[in-house]
Amino acid sequence: MQNELGLRERKKIARRDALIDATHELVREQGLENVTVEAICERVGVSVRTFFNYFESKLHAAVGATPLALDDDVAVTYAQGGPSGDFAADTRTLLEQILELPALSKERMAAVIEIVKAEPTLLTRHMSIFESALHQVQDLIRQRLGADESDSRPELYAMTLFHLARWATSRWHEAGGAGHPRDYVDATYGELRELIT
Amino acid sequence: MQNELGLRERKKIARRDALIDATHELVREQGLENVTVEAICERVGVSVRTFFNYFESKLHAAVGATPLALDDDVAVTYAQGGPSGDFAADTRTLLEQILELPALSKERMAAVIEIVKAEPTLLTRHMSIFESALHQVQDLIRQRLGADESDSRPELYAMTLFHLARWATSRWHEAGGAGHPRDYVDATYGELRELIT
């Protein structure tokens, strides 16, 4: 078995990409609210039902939502108190590792950022897009802290982390896409610290 | 003109309350997903169309969403750099003032918290419920910072503030509703600080 993917896999990826791209184009042209799933499907040449085989919702397609594929080692290390033993430092490292994940190509990421800028409600309204990712991170933090269900810290922490990620990415994009989102984590932390010091 | 409200006003408030309470009951009985707007209306004796005159969505009713009625003085003072001149301190004061607002009765607040606990997706999925409140706070922060549109700090700050408010409220509820959510802001700040120090 080669590293090659079968026709089946390749087609799936291509279709998925086509759906995301079509969504981006249409949203750019007409705005999120005015784009119907039907229109997206028409452009791609696919049935509406198929669209929903790929994405849970229109929003998921708009942000090109991909399951968070965090490395197992990284996750376990963090959960068990590593790598440094310092909670704040390790959590920050975790954030940087999350930002390393090749979730989207640069072009697509840029498209998403533009869309979010034009449609601020997208992220504010339906954060469910990232729900599973959020949940994973939340669980890691919970394990790390040895917290039980009633402790709401993991939830707040995970959400804050998510915002930090978004913010860093946003800054990176504002800077013209120079370097890597990871490079902007520092500034982001600094600004958040100004709020709660 | 007395302080008395006319029949019209009283009926509106009563209906609104009835809708919120009915929603809470039904959600408790059947879970958020299984409650239809139609069922809520049936219980209250009101048409579906009327429901949507009162609430933007089912979720809004579930959390008893009320427009954020922040005092004008408070808002202006904050936006113009007051009351102390220190950004972090004043923002914290703002948070405490937001928590002062009598958005919901204690019982209803408790009901909402229980619902959110049972249906974590509620807040994650549709944060739009708080969108207008969030937006107001965001604008205040933007003014305060003299930031322009491209600066994303107000957005992150407002959202963080929102989380802090939720967290403080949650802690207050866990403590059996003793005192006031405001009293838990301190602990909340401390815990968040642990994340980003």
Added chain:
DNA sequence: ATCAAAGATTGCACGTCATGCAAAAATGCA
């Protein structure tokens, strides 16, 4: 090349959410 199993797409029916509009009912006020 053939064929069966596994996987993906599709159409259809269905239920729900949400909005616009205009008629009808309720309320406030002179």
Added chain:
DNA sequence: TGCATTTTTGCATGACGTGCAATCTTTGAT
């Protein structure tokens, strides 16, 4: 009482999203 203003309501409409069963495609083995 009669008239103006709000509110409620029914109806039509459109979009979202899911379950199901039929159909088509890919795969891998013979």
